[in-house]
Amino acid sequence: MKISNDTIIEMYEKMVKIRKFENRAMNLFAEGQFGGFVHLYIGEEAVATGVCESLRDDDYITSTHRGHGHIIAKGGDLKYMMAELYGKETGYCKGKGGSMHIADATKGILGANGIVGAGHNIATGAGLGIQYKGTDQVCACFFGDASTNQSTFHEGLNLASTWKLPVIFICENNGYGISVSQARHQNITDISQRAVSYNIPGITVDGNDVFAVFEAVSEAVARARKGQGPTLIECKTYRWRGHFEGDPTVYRPEGELEQWKKKDPIPRVEKYILENKVMTQAEMDKLNEKIDALVEEAVDFAQASKFPDVSSAVEDVYTDIVEEGRSR
Amino acid sequence: MRELTYGQGIKEGMRIKMLENPDVFIFGEDVGLFGGCFGVTAGLFEEFGEKRVRDTPISEGAIIGAAVGAAALGLRPIPELMFVDFATVGMDQLVNQAAKMRYMFGGKLKLPMVVRLPSGGGVAAAAQHSQSLEAWFTHVPGLKVVYPSNAQDAIGLMLTAIDDDNPVIYLENKTLYAVASQVEDEVKPIPLGKANIKREGNDVTIITYGKQVYDSLKAAEMLEKDGIDVEVIDLRSLYPLDTEAIFESVKKTHKVVIVSEEAKRGSYAGELAAIIADECFYECDAPIKRVCALNTPIPFSGVLESYVLPNADDVVQAVKSLF
Ligand SMILES: Cc1ncc(C[n+]2csc(CCOP(=O)(O)OP(=O)(O)O)c2C)c(N)n1
Ligand SMILES: [Mg+2]
Numbered sequence: 042m043k044i045s046n047d048t049i050i051e052m053y054e055k056m057v058k059i060r061k062f063e064n065r066a067m068n069l070f071a072e073g074q075f076g077g078f079v080h081l082y083i084g085e086e087a088v089a090t091g092v093c094e095s096l097r098d099d100d101y102i103t104s105t106h107r108g109h110g111h112i113i114a115k116g117g118d119l120k121y122m123m124a125e126l127y128g129k130e131t132g133y134c135k136g137k138g139g140s141m142h143i144a145d146a147t148k149g150i151l152g153a154n155g156i157v158g159a160g161h162n163i164a165t166g167a168g169l170g171i172q173y174k175g176t177d178q179v180c181a182c183f184f185g186d187a188s189t190n191q192s193t194f195h196e197g198l199n200l201a202s203t204w205k206l207p208v209i210f211i212c213e214n215n216g217y218g219i220s221v222s223q224a225r226h227q228n229i230t231d232i233s234q235r236a237v238s239y240n241i242p243g244i245t246v247d248g249n250d251v252f253a254v255f256e257a258v259s260e261a262v263a264r265a266r267k268g269q270g271p272t273l274i275e276c277k278t279y280r281w282r283g284h285f286e287g288d289p290t291v292y293r294p295e296g297e298l299e300q301w302k303k304k305d306p307i308p309r310v311e312k313y314i315l316e317n318k319v320m321t322q323a324e325m326d327k328l329n330e331k332i333d334a335l336v337e338e339a340v341d342f343a344q345a346s347k348f349p350d351v352s353s354a355v356e357d358v359y360t361d362i363v364e365e366g367r368s369r
Numbered sequence: 370m371r372e373l374t375y376g377q378g379i380k381e382g383m384r385i386k387m388l389e390n391p392d393v394f395i396f397g398e399d400v401g402l403f404g405g406c407f408g409v410t411a412g413l414f415e416e417f418g419e420k421r422v423r424d425t426p427i428s429e430g431a432i433i434g435a436a437v438g439a440a441a442l443g444l445r446p447i448p449e450l451m452f453v454d455f456a457t458v459g460m461d462q463l464v465n466q467a468a469k470m471r472y473m474f475g476g477k478l479k480l481p482m483v484v485r486l487p488s489g490g491g492v493a494a495a496a497q498h499s500q501s502l503e504a505w506f507t508h509v510p511g512l513k514v515v516y517p518s519n520a521q522d523a524i525g526l527m528l529t530a531i532d533d534d535n536p537v538i539y540l541e542n543k544t545l546y547a548v549a550s551q552v553e554d555e556v557k558p559i560p561l562g563k564a565n566i567k568r569e570g571n572d573v574t575i576i577t578y579g580k581q582v583y584d585s586l587k588a589a590e591m592l593e594k595d596g597i598d599v600e601v602i603d604l605r606s607l608y609p610l611d612t613e614a615i616f617e618s619v620k621k622t623h624k625v626v627i628v629s630e631e632a633k634r635g636s637y638a639g640e641l642a643a644i645i646a647d648e649c650f651y652e653c654d655a656p657i658k659r660v661c662a663l664n665t666p667i668p669f670s671g672v673l674e675s676y677v678l679p680n681a682d683d684v685v686q687a688v689k690s691l692f
């Protein structure tokens with residue numbers, strides 16, 4: 042598959058954007074700028090990027106608790122994301138959601154999710170909606186290796202395959218569900234194997250190779266748009282940080298992280314870009330500076346924004362009913 | 370006496386029974402080497418080994434269901450879910466299976482299991498990790514429900530819950546895990562259905578449990594300055610319920626405020642109010658008040674979350690409205 046230079050540059054930009062946003066969020070959390078559960082995507086950037094680059098703006102995604110990368114790759118605005126992490130009124134969810142629940146309906150982002158496995162069925166429902174409306178959109182469903190042990194995995198894939206729904210199931214296999222390694226949570230190593238039981242294509246790719254992810258997903262998207270049903274794509278990758286910020290990662294065997302850092306997806310693209318003269322080093326540096334500025338702008342925006350007024354707490358429960366507030 | 374945190378209390382209760390009875394064992398997500406999401410099982414994996422402190426896949430249906438099956442064989446499993454919010458995922462196993470099997474089978478089965486469920490807000494964990502769902506469980510015939518507020522009760526209730534031959538829902542408040550308190554050297558089992566009068570008073574009865582025990586005691590101190598003498602009852606056990614302690618107190622004070630962290634609509638607090646209205650209506654000389662969370666999901670942002678959750682000031686305000 043020939044990938045155009047524009048596409049390569051766009052993917053590089055997205056990956057760097059995710060990395061820089063996450064690094065900044067990591068430091069801000071450590072400084073105590075905001076609280077809550079923050080699950081970082083560092084090390085897994087190639088997956089979200091390769092997937093979302095295969096999608097159109099009008100396609101959908103469902104995300105997970107580890108959602109920042111998905112949102113950025115689907116075109117989410119760093120300012121509103123950062124403001125949401127801070128719990129500010131200008132955040133994507135007006136401060137009601139936080140890191141684990143970012144959504145942007147205008148970008149087809151059906152939401153990050155705090156319930157492991159919930160997305161399998163929601164994405165299937167989005168696929169049903171698309172089929173019902175008769176458009177050629179698709180929905181990409183992101184989920185972790187450990188989420189495939191929820192019954193929703195079976196239910197979603199069974200329904201999507203039986204009804205030939207336009208869903209791309211993207212398994213981000215980073216080898217762990219919190220502290221429990223894949224070998225201790227399931228009896229298989231390649232989750233793509235499970236596709237056999239639904240009679241759909243199942244593929245395993247190097248999740249740290251953005252080109253491999255892009256190619257596999259592009260093919261699955263093409264099939265889905267033609268009404269040929271879902272595909273299960275497993276992307277093998279690794280998270281560099283703990284499960285959440287603050288996790289002491291006692292469960293990691295020595296040297297494992299270092300091995301994976303050698304497979305950092307970003308330098309791999311940089312090497313390709315330079316070797317194939319897609320960009321010069323100077324152009325790449327400039328792009329990096331631009332992204333640094335965007336991230337700083339997002340932090341400034343978040344810090345300058347106000348916290349929501351308490352009266353907003355009782356809004357948005359329903360479209361029409363505003364619940365009763367408190368007299369304090 | 371010695372000092373223990375609430376989390377250590379929960380662990381001690383389990384540990385005592387595990388040492389005593391080889392049929393008692395723990396499983397759940399990350400309860401092993403990791404020590405549990407909130408560190409409650411820390412050290413038990415090292416002490417008892419993987420057979421008795423077992424990490425499970427992320428499968429809440431299987432976690433509760435496996436406990437039901439193992440309990441049906443006479444074992445005494447203690448399944449842990451990371452957050453009470455995830456009980457939704459295992460609800461069939463809990464509500465249609467655990468709670469009903471004995472009855473449906475004409476009393477032929479016993480299901481001795483203790484389901485540990487960390488509850489409540491206050492840690493910026495947002496809507497899917499902060500709920501107080503006790504009413505769901507107290508609503509289901511066949512389940513017993515306890516909710517300790519301190520280390521001593523955590524131990525005593527755990528000892529009883531494990532020995533109980535019925536499914537017991539053991540709710541824990543996640544803001545209390547690190548809260549230390551004095552504990553007897555040898556804690557005795559606390560019978561289910563026995564409330565604890567935390568503070569005696571003559572003017573008004575506050576009925577509460579879990580974290581709101583602290584808010585209520587704080588409110589009682591504030592109210593004392595205004596000359597209002599408050600009695601605070603920590604229920605400890607939501608079902609069975611110590612109606613005797615409640616009625617006795619109401620007959621003394623004639624005023625009731627119920628405090629819980631639940632969304633108010635359909636809450637267990639509402640059930641308590643109904644029970645009091647049924648049995649003690651003529652003893653009350655003011656409306657029965659409930660102080661609860663607002664009827665919203667729990668928001669992330671700290672300013673919103675603390676507005677939605679009840680606090681001591683809200684309790685003070687509710688009490689004063691009765692005078
Ligand atoms: C239903 C449910 N059970 C448990 C959890 C707690 N939890 C949050 S993330 C997580 C691990 C998820 O692992 P995986 O799906 O592999 O995604 P990863 O974190 O590795 O990206 C767990 C157990 C949850 N949020 N929801
Ligand atoms: Mg994982």
